[in-house]
Amino acid sequence: MSTPTTLHTFTTSTRLGEVTIEPVDPVRDAELVQRWLAHPASSYWQMADLHVDDVREYLAGIASRPNEDAWLGRVDGEPLFLTETYDPSLLLDGVHDTQPGDLGMHLLVAPPATPRHGLTDTVMTAVMRFCLTTRGALRVVVEPDVGNRKIAAKNAAAGFRVLREVDLGSGxxxxxxxxSVATRADFAASALGDGFPADGAGAGSHREPATHRPDPMIATHLTAPLMEHAHRHLAAKALAELAHERLFAPEPESDTDGAYRLDLDGVTYRFTARRYALEHWVIDPDSIRRTADAGVRGVVVLPVDVLELVAELQPLLQVPDALLATYLEELSATLASAAAKRERELDGTTPSVAGLLEAARTASGTHATAEAFQQVEAAMSEGHPSFVANNGRIGFSLRDYRAYAPERGERLRMLWLAARREHSHLALSADQxxxxxxxxxxxxxxxxxAERAAFADRLDARGHDPADYLYLPVHPWQWEHRVAVTFAADVARGDLVPLGPGSDEYQAQQSIRTMFNRTRPERHYVKVALAIQNMGFLRGLSPAYxxxxxxxxxxxxxxxxxxETLRRNGFGVLRELASVGYTGDVYHRTPQPNPHRKMLAALWRESPVPRLEPGERLVTMASLLHRDAGGAAFVTGLVRESGVAPQEWLRAYLDAYLYPLxxxxxxxxxxxxPHGENLILVLRDGVVRRAIMKDIGEEVAVLGQGPLPDAVARIRAAVDDDEKALAVFTDVFDGVLRHLSGILAEDGVLPEDRFWALVAETIDRHAAEHPDVHAATGIDLRAARFAHxxxxxxxxxxxxxxxxxTNQSESLIYxxxxxxxxxxxxxxxERRI
Incomplete structure (x- = not known):
């Protein structure tokens, strides 16, 4: 950006007093700045070895260049910080898509001789005001070291959004x-920007150029080639999974090994497939051929279309007529997301399996490990391995999809509400x-x-006592589409008070309403209500639960x-430590329960990051079933890179996963x-060492009549021994291991007979090590058959x-x-069906 007229002194009032910012005098200030740079707290500046003369030369060099400036900051007259501003089109050439009005900024706060609470908040507030007013910036650009977690948190508090990670410098x-960037609006909405005009008043009315905003109407993924691939992929999955559930039975073609056909009313499907244990089908999408008898014109080849496939299967599927369109809508959305995922994989936006493994292998430190963990999370393209319509997300627009879908890997901020205490609850673990x-x-x-102070000020400004409220985070989609509309009366009467976005940035997990803290990876996940229709449910969150x-x-x-056994195996759980819910709305006073009662609640779950030892890595178990656009399987890559024999790799995984269950x-x-997204696997050198279970509160059950404290009685779901066994047979064998075995067999890593022999060995080893437990139970995991x-x-x-x-057992279909x-x-x- 062009440099405005030289500034002599900028002055602003803050909570800690008057802050002034003036041009650095290299001769006067070199000794002071050298002391700051030499302090260990300034290590990320990488200038600790400079002498006073070196610093003087460095500052003089900045002063001599037309597109860089150095500034000394004082608080009540005491020099306490250095900030530099620069033209990012020059210093960040090749890594930053500079827009008109961009201004780069560096900040060094003096290592405190006497700590002053709130000093860095005060300094950041003043510097941002300086950049966005006197320096005329439309966006402020920063590029801190990813390992500098303190400045990352401070940048987040000032409204900065991380665009991506880049490599800078050399040697x-x-x-x-x-x-990272922060616009005027970002800063104004942040905890540190309270009272700052978002509309540019007082600064030349600068606004972010509309020409640089992405066109929300362009859907580049909706092309014929991408859609054909998506149709074939989903058609193969539909044929495989619906045949697995015995909704129809493809017949083998007598003349070709591995060839099958399915005859429907006037339409025939032919394809090649391999079949494995548990009636598991692996169908080649490219082999699918759909034909119809056109009378005198003979056999006509028709396009493979998964929506038409469902329509043709409707007499067998028996979807209720009133819900068929809803199912097709969920399937259509799944189809669109499959095309979008394919586009991002092909253009390199989404890393390949090789790229994911490289990132995990080379990650060093908390931030890099969390980054690699979240790269894998965003790269997974399949969704649930068994459900066909698994990315429905009815309620998301194209813009919403781009902003909030897990596979996009974008960062978002929670919107915070103050919820009146008399209509809300905050439940806490015993140690919280x-x-x-x-x-x-x-x-x-x-x-x-800074956030708590800003929120309290905003409540005071509306005439509310902060002590009367609890703080409740909501998804930005939920605020826009539900809270501000469906709960308008609650907002108007002050029972719900919007406070603005929080500082921390989050990334949506595959479970879509659970968010991982990207600003502070060691802090908790946040799970929020998201009232979209997805995979058979409205994704709300019940305050009562x-x-x-x-x-x-x-x-x-x-x-x-x-x-002792679970400790020895390293098995753990991520506790949900706190929950908050609002029940002051009229929907909680209707005679019948309704989905609107599940729209204003949140919970916080522990992060796995603090539990890592040096050299350990994280992935969700769902990643083991991921294949990239080139067909490479993540689990195959892990096994081969580990250098461990496949059966030993699998044994380690089963010890960490199956044995504790x-x-x-x-x-x-x-x-x-225990499905893929509910397990976090801890890896070392590519081998699973232990497993951590999450999503405890809503998805755990005690299946017998043993004593339970009253506070947890809700989780009792007593069933007979055969149904108890389904907790392993259905959820583990059929839900996870069936798919994993198929991948390892298809890739030539491990034959399925050896795979299932190792599963049997794991169960038998538990029996040998715990004979009394097995003698006392009627649950037989080596039984001949189990309910499908x-x-x-x-x-x-x-x-x-x-x-x-409330009664899942009675809802099941066999x-x-x-x-x-x-x-x-x-x-x-005998194993092969």
Whole structure:
């Protein structure tokens, strides 16, 4: 950007007093700045070795260049900081897409001789005001080292949004930087920007150029080639999974090995496939051929279209007529997202499996490890491995999809509401307090000092006492589409008070309403209500359920940590430590329960990052089922890069995953929902070392009649022994291991007979090590067969609510039974269906 007229002194009032910013005098200030740079707290400037003469020369060099300036800052007359401004089109050429009005900024706060609470907040506030007014910036650009977590938190508090990570400098001065920007509106909405005019008043009415905003109408992924690939991929999945659930039975073509056909009313599908244990189909999408008999014109080849496939299968699927269009809409959205994922994989936006493995292998330090973890999370393209319509997200616009879909990997900020205490609750784990949760002076919490002060000021300005309110984070989509509309009366009467965005940036996880803290990875996940329709449910969050969530998590965590076997296996849980819910709305006073009662609640869950030892890495278990655009499987890459024999790799994984689940079920009648997104795997050198379970409050159950504290009685779901066994048979064998076995077999890593032999060995090893437990239970995990519980049938029956969460057992749909691949006396030939 062009440099405005030289400034002599900028002055602004802050909480700590008057702040002035003036041009640096290299002769006068060199000794002072050299002392600041030499302090260990300034290590990220990489200038500790400079002498006073070197610093004087450095500052004089800045003064001599027309597109750089150095400024000395004082608080009540005492020199306490140095800031530099620069033209990012020159210093960040090749890594930053500079827009008119961009101004780069560096900031060094003097290492404190006597700590002053709130000093860095005050300095950042003053510098941002300086940049956005006197320096005429439309956007401020910063590029701190990714390892500098303190400045990352301060930048977030000032409204900076991380664009991406970039490599800057070379040699000893090279760094991995978090390229970030903050507009006037970003700063004005931030905790540090309270009272700053968002519209540019007093600064030449500068506004961000509209020409640089992406056109929300352009949908580059909706092209014929990308859509054909998506149709074929989803058609192959639909044929495979619906055949697995026995909704139809493709017939083998007698003349070709591995060739099958499915005859429907006037239409025939032909394809090649391999079949594995548990009636698992792996269908080649490119082999699918759809034909129809056109009478005198003979056989006509028709396009492969998954929507037409569902319509043609409707007599067999029996989706209720009133819900068929809803199911097709969810399938259409899944189709669109599949095309968008494919586009990003092909253009290199989404890393390949090789890229993901490289990032994990080379990650060093907390930030890099968290970055690699979240790269894998955003790269996964399949969604749920069994559900066909798994990316419905009815309610998202194209703009919403780009901003909030997990596979986009974008960062977002929670919108915070103040919820009147008399209509709300805050439930906490036994070792938590409200002050500790939200934060206090010098106590890290979910809100910084600056945020709490800003929120209190905003409540005061509206005539409210901050002590009368709890703080509730909401998804920005939820605020725009639900809170400001559906709960307009609650906002108008001051029971809900909008406070603005928080400082921390989050990334949506595959479960879409759970957010990982990217600004402070060691802080908690946040799970919020998101009233979109996705995969058979409206994705709300019940305040009533949230009340008991911390107590349930405490009980489960105490059980897990007190069990010697689970400790030895490294099995753990991520506790949901706090929950908040609002019930002051009229929807909570209607005669019948309704989805509107699940739109204003949130919970906080521990992050796995603080639990890591040096050299350990994180992935969600769902990543083991991921294939990239080139067909490479993440699990295959892990096994081959580990250097460990495939059967030893699998044994380590089963010890970390299956063994603890078997132990919990047989010892305590405790069942988790152990699907891919609910397990965090801890890796070392590419091998699974331990597993951490999450999503405890809503997805854990005690299946027997053993004693339970009243506070957690909600999780009891007593069933007979055969149904108890389904916690392993359905959720683990059919829901996870069926798919994993197929990938390893297809890739030539491990034959399926050896795979299931290792599963049997894991169960038998638990029996040998815990004979009393096995003798006392009627649960037989080596039984010949087990009931075939079907997931897609649930969604097809009622795409609005697949199961009654208060009575899930009665909601299940079965399709006969499946041969158990680990049944006693099993041979490799018997295993193949």
């Amino acid at each position: 000893a001065h090279a760094k991995r930087a978090a390229l 307090t409200e002050a500790g949760h939200y934060g206090g002076p010098d106590t890290p919490g979910e809100l910084s000092d 949230m009340r008991a969530t911390p107590a349930i998590n405490d009980w489960v965590a105490d059980l897990v940590t007190s069990d 078997v132990h919990c079920l047989l010892t305590y009648e405790l069942a988790f929902m 519980s079907c997931l897609n049938r649930l969604q097809l029956r009622n795409t609005l609510q697949m199961v009654d969460l 399709a006969g039974s499946l041969a158990n691949p680990v049944r006693r006396g099993e041979t490799s030939t």
